[in-house]
Amino acid sequence: MAKLILKKTPMREQPPEERIHNFNEVPYGYSEEEAVAEANRCLQCKDPPCIAGCPVEIDIPGFINQIALKNFQGAIDKLKETNFLPAICGRVCPQEDQCEKYCVLGKKAESVAIGRLERFAADWEADKGKVKIPPQANPTGKKVAVVGAGPAGLTAAGELIKRGHQVTVFEALHKEGGVLVYGIPEFRLPKAIVAREVDFLRQMGVEFVASFVVGKTQTVDELLEEFDTLFLGTGAGLPWFMQIPGENLNGIYSANEYLTRVNLMKAYLFPQYDTPIVRGKRVATSGGGNVAMDSARTALRLGAEKSMIIYRRSRRELPARIEEIEHAEEEGVKFEFLTLPVAYHADKRGWVKEMECIRMRLGEPDSSGRRRPLPIEGSNFKIPVDVVVVAIGQSPNPLVPSTTPGLETGKHGNITTDVATGRTSKKAVFAGGDIATGAATVILAMGAGKIAAKAINEYLKTGKW
Amino acid sequence: MNRILKKRVLTSEIKLFEVETPLIAKRALPGQFVVLRLNEEGERIPMTIVEARPEEGVILIIFQEVGKSTKQMGTMKEGDVIADVIGPLGVPSEIEKFGRVVCIGGGVGVAPVYPITKALKEMGNYVISIIGARSKDLVLLEERMRAISDELYITTDDGSYGQKGFVSDELQRLIDQGKKIDRAIAIGPVIMMKVVSEVTRPYGIKTIVSLNPIMVDGTGMCGACRVEVGGETKFTCVDGPDFDGHLVNFDLLMNRLRIYEREEKIALEEYGQGKGRNL
Ligand SMILES: Cc1cc2nc3c(=O)[nH]c(=O)nc-3n(C[C@H](O)[C@H](O)[C@H](O)COP(=O)(O)OP(=O)(O)OC[C@H]3O[C@@H](n4cnc5c(N)ncnc54)[C@H](O)[C@@H]3O)c2cc1C
Ligand SMILES: Cc1cc2nc3c(=O)[nH]c(=O)nc-3n(C[C@H](O)[C@H](O)[C@H](O)COP(=O)(O)OP(=O)(O)OC[C@H]3O[C@@H](n4cnc5c(N)ncnc54)[C@H](O)[C@@H]3O)c2cc1C
Ligand code: SF4
Ligand code: SF4
Ligand code: FES
Numbered sequence: 001m002a003k004l005i006l007k008k009t010p011m012r013e014q015p016p017e018e019r020i021h022n023f024n025e026v027p028y029g030y031s032e033e034e035a036v037a038e039a040n041r042c043l044q045c046k047d048p049p050c051i052a053g054c055p056v057e058i059d060i061p062g063f064i065n066q067i068a069l070k071n072f073q074g075a076i077d078k079l080k081e082t083n084f085l086p087a088i089c090g091r092v093c094p095q096e097d098q099c100e101k102y103c104v105l106g107k108k109a110e111s112v113a114i115g116r117l118e119r120f121a122a123d124w125e126a127d128k129g130k131v132k133i134p135p136q137a138n139p140t141g142k143k144v145a146v147v148g149a150g151p152a153g154l155t156a157a158g159e160l161i162k163r164g165h166q167v168t169v170f171e172a173l174h175k176e177g178g179v180l181v182y183g184i185p186e187f188r189l190p191k192a193i194v195a196r197e198v199d200f201l202r203q204m205g206v207e208f209v210a211s212f213v214v215g216k217t218q219t220v221d222e223l224l225e226e227f228d229t230l231f232l233g234t235g236a237g238l239p240w241f242m243q244i245p246g247e248n249l250n251g252i253y254s255a256n257e258y259l260t261r262v263n264l265m266k267a268y269l270f271p272q273y274d275t276p277i278v279r280g281k282r283v284a285t286s287g288g289g290n291v292a293m294d295s296a297r298t299a300l301r302l303g304a305e306k307s308m309i310i311y312r313r314s315r316r317e318l319p320a321r322i323e324e325i326e327h328a329e330e331e332g333v334k335f336e337f338l339t340l341p342v343a344y345h346a347d348k349r350g351w352v353k354e355m356e357c358i359r360m361r362l363g364e365p366d367s368s369g370r371r372r373p374l375p376i377e378g379s380n381f382k383i384p385v386d387v388v389v390v391a392i393g394q395s396p397n398p399l400v401p402s403t404t405p406g407l408e409t410g411k412h413g414n415i416t417t418d419v420a421t422g423r424t425s426k427k428a429v430f431a432g433g434d435i436a437t438g439a440a441t442v443i444l445a446m447g448a449g450k451i452a453a454k455a456i457n458e459y460l461k462t463g464k465w
Numbered sequence: 466m467n468r469i470l471k472k473r474v475l476t477s478e479i480k481l482f483e484v485e486t487p488l489i490a491k492r493a494l495p496g497q498f499v500v501l502r503l504n505e506e507g508e509r510i511p512m513t514i515v516e517a518r519p520e521e522g523v524i525l526i527i528f529q530e531v532g533k534s535t536k537q538m539g540t541m542k543e544g545d546v547i548a549d550v551i552g553p554l555g556v557p558s559e560i561e562k563f564g565r566v567v568c569i570g571g572g573v574g575v576a577p578v579y580p581i582t583k584a585l586k587e588m589g590n591y592v593i594s595i596i597g598a599r600s601k602d603l604v605l606l607e608e609r610m611r612a613i614s615d616e617l618y619i620t621t622d623d624g625s626y627g628q629k630g631f632v633s634d635e636l637q638r639l640i641d642q643g644k645k646i647d648r649a650i651a652i653g654p655v656i657m658m659k660v661v662s663e664v665t666r667p668y669g670i671k672t673i674v675s676l677n678p679i680m681v682d683g684t685g686m687c688g689a690c691r692v693e694v695g696g697e698t699k700f701t702c703v704d705g706p707d708f709d710g711h712l713v714n715f716d717l718l719m720n721r722l723r724i725y726e727r728e729e730k731i732a733l734e735e736y737g738q739g740k741g742r743n744l
Contacts, residue, residue, distance in 0.1 A: 172684050174502060174509075174549040211549045213684055217488050237686040241698065248691055248698060248717055250724045257687035265508065265681070271735045274508035274534055275681075276728030350720035397685055399703070 006109035009038040011116055016330040020300045023186040023268055026327060032070070035120040039067035042112045045104055050114060053102035055447040056082045060099060060114055067117055075121040080134065083118075084158045085151065085446060087126065087193050088180060090119025093443050094321045126193070131200055137164035142460045145170060145227040147214045147400065150178020151442045152233030152433025154197065155449030156456070157206045160231075163457050167205075168227070170212040175264060178235055180442070182264040183256070185294050187301070188324075191263070215403035220429065229428045229456055232415060233449060236434035237397045241390055242286070246344030251278055251352040255291045255391035262298055279303045280387025284355050286310045286341050287391030288317070293324040295389040296333045307333050308383070312340040312360050312373040336383070338362070340375065344388065354382040396435045404429075414438050422452030427465050430456055467547045470523060476603045478530045479573055480539050481515075487522030489514070489552045495580040496558030496675065496707055499524070500683035502549040503538055510534050511680045511702075513577035514553060527576035527605070533732035554683045555706050558673070560584045564647035565591045567639070568614070569632050569661055571653025572598055575605040577675055578652040579613075585650075586613045593644070594618070595635045597653075601626035633660040646670050651710065655719050662710030672710040676701050678721055693717050 012028045013019075019026055030038065042064045050060045059078055066074035079086040093099075095115040103111030125131060142165045146153045149171040161167045175181050177194040202208065214220060214234075223230055239254035241247050258277070261267040265275035283299035285292050288311035299307040309328070311318065314337045318325055329335075338360040347353040359379035362371035396413045408416040408425035415424055415431040422430040432448030434440055459465065471483035489499060493514045500509045516525040530536045541547070558581045566585050570578035575596045586592045594614040598604045599622045611617045618635050619627030628635055632653070640646065649672040651661040658674040665672045678690045678701050685703035692701050693714035699705065 172551070173682065174551075211551045212488075213551060213554070216552065216554055216684075217492070237684075239686070239688050241688065241691075243698070248693060248721070250720060254688040257681060257689045260681055260687055266506075270728065271732050273506045274732060276508075276725045276732070278724065350723075399684060 008110045008113045009034050020331050030120045039064045049102040050099045053099040055443045058082050072124045076125045086118045087122035090115045140164040143227045145223045145230045148233040149176035150235045152445035152449040155446040156231045156453045159453030161204050168207045171210045172213040174211050182260045215399040220404040232431035233433045234435045236394045236439040238395050240393045249346050249352040252388045255295045258389045282306045282385045283387040284308045284385045285389040289319045292391035293320045293328045310336045310339050317370050355385050356382050421455035467550045472543050481527045483523045490517045490522050491519045493517035493553040494557035495584040497553035497555045499552035504548050515576045529573040532729050533736045562589050567593045567649045569595045569651040571657040574653030583613045595632045597632035659715035674710040675706045
């Protein structure tokens with residue numbers, strides 16, 4: 001075993017001053033040499049703690065060892081045993097809270113760059129051009145409908161087609177991918193990668209029906225007449241607003257709208273593409289998660305001179321991935337911590353002109369364990385702005401639950417499921433991902449899709465509910 | 466799917482399409498709409514379902530060419546395919562036996578008011594219709610509306626046909642004549658819906674309007690379509706498009722419809738100069 005190298009092998013990136021003028025991906029990914037060097041940092045632990053940190057329990061030392069041996073095909077095969085979308089997870093997983101958090105190296109040095117290695121193996125396979133189609137079971141003659149083509153639905157579809165069932169995915173938007181296509185920007189997750197994964201499922205025989213809104217075009221009960229069972233992976237697509245004065249002024253967007261216009265509708269290429277977007281000079285984004293970072297960084301790329309993040313707690317409570325926070329800082333996003341918007345003021349034409357904020361201080365920890373932000377009375381001040389993006393969260397869209405009798409929901413509108421199987425209160429209907437948990441992560445949604453697929457398979461075999 | 470089976474030119478700037486969309490045709494109810502996208506570069510635009518014929522699997526849409534997308538749509542021919550048609554969206558209109566209803570359509574608004582009028586008539590209401598346009602050539606669906614109305618009144622801004630004036634003037638006249646009205650439905654330009662709501666307010670006549678804010682997804686995901694009704698924020702695509710006109714903040718809606726004024730002009734200019742596609 002070579003001498004311990006303390007630092008992760010760095011990943012080359014577009015320089016900040018360049019990348020804020022384009023939508024191309026920021027990190028370039030590892031070369032073969034870099035990947036092998038990083039793979040060699042792994043200690044190949046006998047009892048690897050990293051695996052427990054991965055919601056889909058990838059054999060982490062196993063795939064990393066293949067990279068160290070330069071058997072890249074072996075690495076991707078290992079990954080695909082448990083993870084359908086490695087190119088995506090390698091890019092967007094909050095590794096510092098998951099696999100890498102538990103890596104033994106992390107105690108004394110930097111943990112192994114598991115995500116970067118995962119991404120490397122997946123990209124290596126894609127660059128090669130030919131993707132291996134995994135073996136499929138004999139056709140069972142059973143039909144499954146998957147509702148929503150986000151990570152939960154795509155994973156469930158993949159697992160079910162492998163087991164020989166006929167799978168049709170219904171998607172409300174005109175393109176598959178869920179948040180991966182409408183929310184997460186091109187510079188973080190190129191849309192070609194998502195299209196590639198969807199294509200892969202198509203090659204395996206999954207049928208996709210886009211522009212089909214379940215609950216409107218057809219209801220769950222109507223689909224159940226044609227399909228043996230149904231998986232709901234409709235996500236958490238209902239944007240929250242703060243219900244403060246002036247929130248409907250021109251220039252104020254939900255993050256969903258702002259990002260959908262730019263990513264799904266390609267407003268950054270207007271007028272070549274028809275969908276417009278307001279290109280603000282001074283843009284304020286409220287929130288502190290990945291959605292907020294994505295919005296603030298998008299604003300820069302649309303030409304903002306100043307892009308600000310307004311967050312009510314302090315830097316250490318920011319829920320976004322560390323890499324996104326660092327990238328945002330490098331690109332010049334300005335952070336206003338311990339600050340809460342309380343009102344918006346308009347110019348004469350009805351456009352937002354100022355965001356009125358109040359300063360906060362941190363009190364006792366709340367139920368989430370984070371210290372509760374408390375307003376400091378009389379500390380109000382105004383920030384001049386011309387575009388505002390509200391990125392404070394989203395909850396499950398009520399469209400499906402409200403049109404499906406017998407489908408129970410929890411108090412936040414999430415569909416109630418049995419965590420171990422994804423079963424809902426309605427016979428033959430399963431659910432998972434953000435629709436069940438509320439806004440979470442890509443890998444958790446995939447994990448839920450996988451668990452449900454297993455239970456669906458059982459149900460189709462035994463008919464037992 | 467999504468093929469234009471029939472195209473009709475109704476006025477110089479208003480066209481009708483019959484589009485093949487079997488699933489949407491099967492479920493569509495009066496007051497609902499579709500969101501469509503013409504092609505890969507296209508934006509998502511909402512259009513009311515003017516008629517649904519489930520047996521033939523078609524829906525009817527009637528649109529006015531106001532900007533880049535609708536002008537481009539106007540160049541599409543029979544046999545062409547619209548990239549995406551999504552629906553039926555929105556909450557269907559409330560159709561009950563109210564008694565005597567007034568159905569008011571201004572400009573292209575006659576198209577969306579038609580299916581509601583028809584359903585109200587079939588429900589057994591006494592239907593008084595008022596339809597208006599800028600001038601005689603622009604009056605829409607006169608024969609269809611006449612066939613389902615107990616009384617039909619026509620107004621034109623320039624007096625070239627029917628009564629000279631606005632639909633709201635005609636409504637005021639009917640009220641002044643002492644006509645009993647149990648409910649009004651008004652669809653058209655925002656300013657028209659606002660004025661009609663002001664006309665009926667003093668008499669306590671419940672007035673339903675159908676709002677037309679800018680939309681993107683049409684499924685409650687983006688909030689672009691938010692409007693204020695009774696002081697509360699609503700998403701038009703899932704909470705509407707029908708709302709109580711006496712509670713709607715019309716000024717806010719008018720303001721929000723101007724968000725992309727600049728971009729709409731650029732899009733149209735580029736398109737006019739042939740830089741746009743499909744010209
Ligand atoms: C901007 C942004 C950035 C993010 N960044 C990260 C990140 O870096 N890392 C990470 O792990 N997570 C991130 N997340 C969270 C992550 O994307 C989600 O947790 C994940 O996508 C949830 O997957 P899902 O399949 O449950 O739902 P979604 O991805 O939301 O997909 C649901 C799909 O269902 C469709 N649908 C909804 N209703 C219907 C209906 N009635 N009929 C048919 N189809 C319907 C929707 O159109 C959508 O395509 C981010 C989220 C956002 C918004
Ligand atoms: C529920 C609903 C039903 C509608 N039904 C009909 C109908 O039956 N017939 C009809 O002719 N028109 C209808 N409209 C209006 C129609 O959608 C717009 O005229 C069209 O989108 C304009 O696009 P454009 O590119 O041609 O014009 P633009 O130059 O982009 O804009 C012209 C006008 O249309 C508004 N507009 C622009 N984009 C949108 C959008 N994505 N959504 C809504 N409004 C927009 C603008 O505020 C502006 O006032 C409806 C709108 C809604 C919300
Ligand atoms: S899927 Fe995510 S959590 Fe699992 S190993 Fe890959 S990066 Fe880590
Ligand atoms: S814990 Fe770290 S060093 Fe050990 S096997 Fe996992 S990645 Fe390798
Ligand atoms: S159009 Fe997006 S929420 Fe209504």
